[in-house]
Amino acid sequence: MEFKLKIWRQKNASVKGKFETYTLKDVSPEMSFLQMLDYLNQQIIESGGDPVHFEHDCREGICGSCGIYINGRPHGPLRNTTTCELHMREFKDNTTIVIEPWRSKAFPVIKDLVVDRSAFEKVIHAGGFINANTGSTQEANNIPINKKISDRAFDAAVCIGCGACVAACKNSSAMLFVSAKVSQYALLPQGKVEAKERVENMVKKMDEVGFGFCSNTYACEFDCPKGISVEFIAQMNREFFSAKVCKQKS
Amino acid sequence: MIKLDSKIPKGPLADKWNNYKSSLRLVNPANKKKLDVIVVGTGLSGASSASALGELGYNVKVFCFQDSPRRAHSVAAQGGINAAKNYKNDGDSVYRLFFDMIKGGDFRAREANVYRAAEVSNYVIDHFAALGVPFARDYGGMLDTRSFGGVQVSRTFYAKGQTGQQCLLGTYSSLSRQIAKGTVTMYERRDMLDLVIVDDKARGIITRNLLTGEIERHSAHAVVLATGGYGTVFYLSTLALGSNASAAWAAHKKGALFANPSFIQIHPTSIPVLNDYQSKLTLMSESLRNDGRVWVPKEKDEKRHPNQIPEAERDYYLERRYPAFGNLVPRDVASRAAKERCDAGYGVGDTGLSVYLDFKDAIEKQGKKAIEDKYGNLFEMYLKITGINPYEEPMRIYPAGHYTMGGLWVDYNLMTTIPGLFSVGESNFSDHGANRLGASSLMQCSGDGYFILPYTIGDYLADEIKTPRIKTDIPEFEKAEKEAKERIEKLMSVNGKQTVTSFHKRLGKILWDHCGMVRSAGGLKKGIQMIDDLEDEFWKEVKVSGMANDYNQELEKAFRVADFFEVGRLMCQDALDRNESCGAHFREEYQTEQGEAKRNDKEFAHVSAYEYNGNRKEEILHKEPLVFENVELKERSYK
Numbered sequence: 001m002e003f004k005l006k007i008w009r010q011k012n013a014s015v016k017g018k019f020e021t022y023t024l025k026d027v028s029p030e031m032s033f034l035q036m037l038d039y040l041n042q043q044i045i046e047s048g049g050d051p052v053h054f055e056h057d058c059r060e061g062i063c064g065s066c067g068i069y070i071n072g073r074p075h076g077p078l079r080n081t082t083t084c085e086l087h088m089r090e091f092k093d094n095t096t097i098v099i100e101p102w103r104s105k106a107f108p109v110i111k112d113l114v115v116d117r118s119a120f121e122k123v124i125h126a127g128g129f130i131n132a133n134t135g136s137t138q139e140a141n142n143i144p145i146n147k148k149i150s151d152r153a154f155d156a157a158v159c160i161g162c163g164a165c166v167a168a169c170k171n172s173s174a175m176l177f178v179s180a181k182v183s184q185y186a187l188l189p190q191g192k193v194e195a196k197e198r199v200e201n202m203v204k205k206m207d208e209v210g211f212g213f214c215s216n217t218y219a220c221e222f223d224c225p226k227g228i229s230v231e232f233i234a235q236m237n238r239e240f241f242s243a244k245v246c247k248q249k250s
Numbered sequence: 251m252i253k254l255d256s257k258i259p260k261g262p263l264a265d266k267w268n269n270y271k272s273s274l275r276l277v278n279p280a281n282k283k284k285l286d287v288i289v290v291g292t293g294l295s296g297a298s299s300a301s302a303l304g305e306l307g308y309n310v311k312v313f314c315f316q317d318s319p320r321r322a323h324s325v326a327a328q329g330g331i332n333a334a335k336n337y338k339n340d341g342d343s344v345y346r347l348f349f350d351m352i353k354g355g356d357f358r359a360r361e362a363n364v365y366r367a368a369e370v371s372n373y374v375i376d377h378f379a380a381l382g383v384p385f386a387r388d389y390g391g392m393l394d395t396r397s398f399g400g401v402q403v404s405r406t407f408y409a410k411g412q413t414g415q416q417c418l419l420g421t422y423s424s425l426s427r428q429i430a431k432g433t434v435t436m437y438e439r440r441d442m443l444d445l446v447i448v449d450d451k452a453r454g455i456i457t458r459n460l461l462t463g464e465i466e467r468h469s470a471h472a473v474v475l476a477t478g479g480y481g482t483v484f485y486l487s488t489l490a491l492g493s494n495a496s497a498a499w500a501a502h503k504k505g506a507l508f509a510n511p512s513f514i515q516i517h518p519t520s521i522p523v524l525n526d527y528q529s530k531l532t533l534m535s536e537s538l539r540n541d542g543r544v545w546v547p548k549e550k551d552e553k554r555h556p557n558q559i560p561e562a563e564r565d566y567y568l569e570r571r572y573p574a575f576g577n578l579v580p581r582d583v584a585s586r587a588a589k590e591r592c593d594a595g596y597g598v599g600d601t602g603l604s605v606y607l608d609f610k611d612a613i614e615k616q617g618k619k620a621i622e623d624k625y626g627n628l629f630e631m632y633l634k635i636t637g638i639n640p641y642e643e644p645m646r647i648y649p650a651g652h653y654t655m656g657g658l659w660v661d662y663n664l665m666t667t668i669p670g671l672f673s674v675g676e677s678n679f680s681d682h683g684a685n686r687l688g689a690s691s692l693m694q695c696s697g698d699g700y701f702i703l704p705y706t707i708g709d710y711l712a713d714e715i716k717t718p719r720i721k722t723d724i725p726e727f728e729k730a731e732k733e734a735k736e737r738i739e740k741l742m743s744v745n746g747k748q749t750v751t752s753f754h755k756r757l758g759k760i761l762w763d764h765c766g767m768v769r770s771a772g773g774l775k776k777g778i779q780m781i782d783d784l785e786d787e788f789w790k791e792v793k794v795s796g797m798a799n800d801y802n803q804e805l806e807k808a809f810r811v812a813d814f815f816e817v818g819r820l821m822c823q824d825a826l827d828r829n830e831s832c833g834a835h836f837r838e839e840y841q842t843e844q845g846e847a848k849r850n851d852k853e854f855a856h857v858s859a860y861e862y863n864g865n866r867k868e869e870i871l872h873k874e875p876l877v878f879e880n881v882e883l884k885e886r887s888y889k
Contacts, residue, residue, distance in 0.1 A: 012801070030525040032635075038751070039527055045749050045795045045804065053803055055317065057490040059530045061631065062415055063321040078634075085634045110461060111801045118438075121318055125430040129423035130382050134302045134700045135373075137380035141337065144391030154384035154409060157416060161320055184382060191382045 001027040001088060004096040005040065007052055010109050013116075017109065019098075029089035033076065034059060034066065036088055054113040061085040061225065064160030067167070068113050069100040074164035074223045082162065082225040102163055104172035106210035117163050119209040120177060126205035127198040128181045130191050149187050156184040158226045165220035165228075171212030176220040178206050179236035180228050186239050196243035203240055252507065252861060254874045257661040258362040263880050264344075267366045270662075271705050275712035282307035285711050286470035286719065288455055290442050290497050292319030294327075294414075294692060295675025296476030297421040298699025304428030306704055308711075311468060312425070313437045313457060315492055315806075320422045323478060323490040324695060327414025328535035328628065329398060330406035331378075331692035333371040338395055342403040344368045349881060351690060354400045354580050355655070355683020356833035356849060357883050358510070358857070360876060362662060363680045370701040371693050375407055377700060383420040385409050396624075398688040399536050400580035400888070406689040411535050411628040417692050421699075440466070441806060442497040443734040445473065445504045445671065448726045452501075452671035456730045458738075460806060463799035465734055467727045469720035472670045472707060475501060476699070479654035479676040481514065483814045483821070484766075485758025487651035488520055488533040494810040495817045498658055498677050506658050506666040507859040507872060509679035511817070512825035513655035515686055515834050516767050518584035520650030521635055522604040531650040532635055534607070535628055536688040539577045541612035541621065542645070544568050544584070546596040546605050556598070556606055556644050567591055575888040582685045582834045582847075583888060585649035589767050590845065592648070599646050608644035649767060653691060655682040655834065656824075659859040659874075663706035664698060667859075672707060674698035679857070684833025738798045741808045746791035750807045753788050754814070757781065761818050765825050770838045774826040778819055782866065785815040816865055823860075823868060830854045842885075851883050 002025045010017025024040050031039065034056050041051035057065040061082040068083045070076035076086045091097060099113065107115040157180070165176035182199050185191025191198075214233060221230045259270040277285065285308050289300040292314040300312040314322060336342040347368035352359060375393070379385065385407050386394040395404045409416040428434040439460040446454040446469070454469035480495035481487040502508045519538060520531045545564045552559065567587055569576045579587075588605050597603050613621050618641060622629070629640050636646070658666050658673040660680055665672050675695040682690065764777030788811070796802040831840040831847035832854070840848045855876045860869040 028525055028527065031527050032529075035527045035529050038529055042749055042751065045793060046747070048795075050796055051804060053801060057316060057321055057492045058323060058326045059491060060326060060532045061634075062326050062412070063316075063323070063490060064318075065316060065321050080630070081634060085631070087635070087637070089637065114801075117317060121426070121436075124423070124426045129427040130380065131427065132377070132380040132424075133305050134377060134424075134704070137373075137376045140335075140376045140379035141392050143379070145387055146391050147387045147389050150384050150387045150391075153382070154416070157382075157384050157409075157419065158412060160415075161318065184384065188382050188384070190380055 001029060001093045003027060003091065006096060006098045008100045009052070009112055012111055013108055027088055029087070031088045032059070032084060033070070033086040033088065034084050052113065053111045056084055059084045062160060064162040067102055067162045067164055069102060069167060071098050074102070074167040075225050079222070080225060080227045102167040104166050106172060106174070107163060107166065119211065120161055120163065120174070122209050123174065123178055123202055123205045124181065127201040130185060131194060132190070143189050145189060153184045153187040156180040156187070156228065156232050159228055160226055162225065164223050164225060166211065168219040168223035169212070169215050170217065170219070171215040173214050173220070174206050174211035175214045175233045175236070176224060176228055176230065178202050179232040182239055183232040183235045186235065195239060196246060199236060199239040200243050252667055252872060254659070254859060254872055255661060256360065256874060257663060258360065259662065263361060263365050266362050267369055274705050274709040277708050277711050277715060279307050281715045283309055285309065285714060286311065287472050287474060287707070288313070288468060288470040289474045289476060290455065291322065291476035291478060291677070292425065293322035293476060293478055293675060294324035294418055294421055294695035295699045296322070297418070297425040298696050299474050299476055299674055299703050300434050301421065301424040301428045302700050302704045303707070304431070304433035307433065310428070310434040311437060311470065312434055313440045313442060315439065315441050315460065317438055319425055319436065319438065320419060322418065323493050324418040324692070325415045326490065327692050328411040328533060329537035330396065330408035330413045330689040331374070331417060332398070332405050332689045333375040333407060333693065334368055334405060335372055335375060337393060338404045340403045342405050346403065347371065347405065350401045351681065351687055352683070352881055353886055354687040355685055356847065356886050357683065357851070357855065357878065358832055358876065359681055359683030361878060361880055366702065367681045367694050367697050370697040373701050374693060374696045378417060378420050381420040381424060383409065383416045385416070396537060397540055397578060399539060399578045399584070400575070400687045408537065411537065411625055414692060417696065421696065441809065443500065444730045445501045446726050446730045447504055447668065448720065448724065451669045453720045454722065454727060456734050461801050463797070463802065465731055467722035467731060469722050469727070471711060471714045471717060471720065472672065474672045474674060474703065474707070475658065475677050476674045477677045479657065480817055481651045481654055483758065483817050484651035484762050485754045486523065486528060486531050488517055488531050491530060496810050496813045498673070499813045499817060501658060501666065501668065501671060503862050504668065506668050506671060507861055508656070508820065509659035509857050509859045510656035510824065511820045511860065512765065512828065512835050513684050513833065514651060514821070515581055515653040515655060516585045516649045517652035518581055518588055518649050519607060519647045521632065522599060522646055522648035523601070524636070532631065533650070533652065534632060534645060534647055536581065538607060538625060538628065541624070542577065542607040542609050543611060544577055544605055544607055546591045546598060550595045552598070565596070572888045579888045580685060580687060585767055586836060588649055604646040604648040606644035607647045609640060610644070613641065651762070653686055655679065655684060655686055659857070663709065664703055665706070665710065670710065672703060674703055684835055738805065741794050741805065741812065742798050744789060744792050744794070746793050748791045748793060750792060750794065750804055750811050753784065753792060754807070754811045756784055757811070757814055757818060760784065761821065765818070765822050768836050768838050769825045771826060774822045778822045781815055781819050781822070788812070788815065820860060820869055824858055827858065827871065828854055855883070
């Protein structure tokens, strides 16, 4: 297969970037998208250039490192698939592929396709945990949890923190990411104790670090590689209002 | 002269840890905050160490090379985490978990360490439940378990095929809590380049800021390495591409002994190599062998589609060879059996280097829904990578480099031979002997970090309360920084023509062929020679693009590959020295008539710990005898 690759090149955060076009021949349909970029980089290095920087690590769709805007979609054309799991057989031969970094005020570009996602960390630090000290806990089966609820919490907990939801949203909203964490803990008895403080603190931090309001377009769910449902956003809104109301009452 | 003292406490096995714990010295809370601890790595063992030490009040600095601690490769562990809860009433106990691990490790691990790992396993599950880890539950709301290879009880807790992700994210949440509290300072996007030793004690590290290229000095009263395994030495492995040996290797060069380097687990169920450009192999969890049946055709050169091959013409070779454990034999046994069939010409796929893992019977019996509930995400992953739907036809699998039982030598306190340098999780050697049983890695990592290190490191730090903060403007730091800069300069200045990755690939092939699933004296000697030659070529021909003082992913790789030559050589040296077969280490000269591993307990019931002696020089071997007081050494049989 042969492709024309239009790739965003940007040396660092302080200079302007631009698209560069590369022609890549002899691409095998069995290659993953990142292997295709490895192959391109090998040729760039051999001809004395600076390889395209992109983030990746596990290459099996679970670490959340990779995240590239491919032909106008986070993680490319396939649903429920991370960039590293995408294979070249999904693309038509002899076409142009446009490759960009995540675009969001809260995720500044570091170099080429690499962005700074530390805004997510800040939101987690604001309350994405249960206050339980090591050694202070009771026998695990002392608190039975209804299977449906536990499974539901799991569905929220599978978030890999890649940032596709933010990249997909025209408002760069992080509602799906934040709501997944808020809902996981709000559903479980262990997390309920501090559910109200948690949702307030995390939402406040989310606004502070530059994420926008929910656009209500559901683009986040559509492009989430783990298929996390917007129903968790509804759950977070409910948690948030209930926290506010309780506060007013007291 | 280094003398190995494992510091195993006296007394009956079951009481050792409890009694010892009570005898360890404590540091009072006011002093703890004056003591700095560096933790390198944020996988399950590093993040749990850092958060537990932060909770205690130490001033912790934690480092990772990724952009977030949540990305460490523990996240990719699939199948589960073991604990001796006996929730199934199937006869499980701490002793049985201990025994399974000792036997599974082919009697090459320390009894006391393994027993302790089994003992703390139950606390780990309690702690994860409290942290909100959504383990699978049954309809009564109780935690569910499943079976794993090499055991006959059901003790593996799981969260679909994403147990590692859920355990790591739970630990990341407890780490985040400490970061928010200010007890832990997080340094992400850093590579550790060197360990700094002051007056014979580990006192700090030199790091490279991966975004700016800046070389930094960080000091502490103690250093903990939680830097994972070195399976990427094979280039193609189930590990993340960034996983590497460099931090542990830097410590090794500074005097930390490296134990059992040749004990590397080759995992039996990985998606096979599909093309020449492949950059990694993806694991299919061992849990699949609970319901999947492994087979190859009975005829060589079988060309029919697997669904067309009738039952009578299939060889379920694991069930045939190992009737007692069947498809659930331990990983080393399953891997070698697959290799044996493929080498004999019965392998399937274009390359003949794969076997079938078939769910047809399980789907018929339990229904598609039940299988989807248990393994849904794994089936999807398989479909995405191969384009084949495993609900409709068997998966194709082949062994791949996975986990390193070998690692930094540590005593019972998890301290290396350098005072003040500790090692936890996969980066140490201590609990898995010559072969690790499934679902015991998450268990060991979290046990080390949450429930063992916080006690033992206190005993060391009790002597340090009068030591003021370590300054970084002292000659030891200056020297280490200078050496790190010189090394970067050396790598950048070769300016040859070949990419770093091309060398890594070639090194990986040498090791896979000569120090992989089956080894021989002749092959290992040849392997060492080939590594020497390749290393020479590397330092003449490698091309590291970009600049040193900039974000430079090629330079990061170059560092790691440069160390892998030395790691690979030591693996071969150790495999050559160990004239026996045990666990994952299989020397073709030492096998039974049935082709099983033949141990030599008289000469090799010891840990081989190596002392660095300069590159290209044979390392100095120290032996720690293994004493078995509670189990009887026998042939490890799964028949």
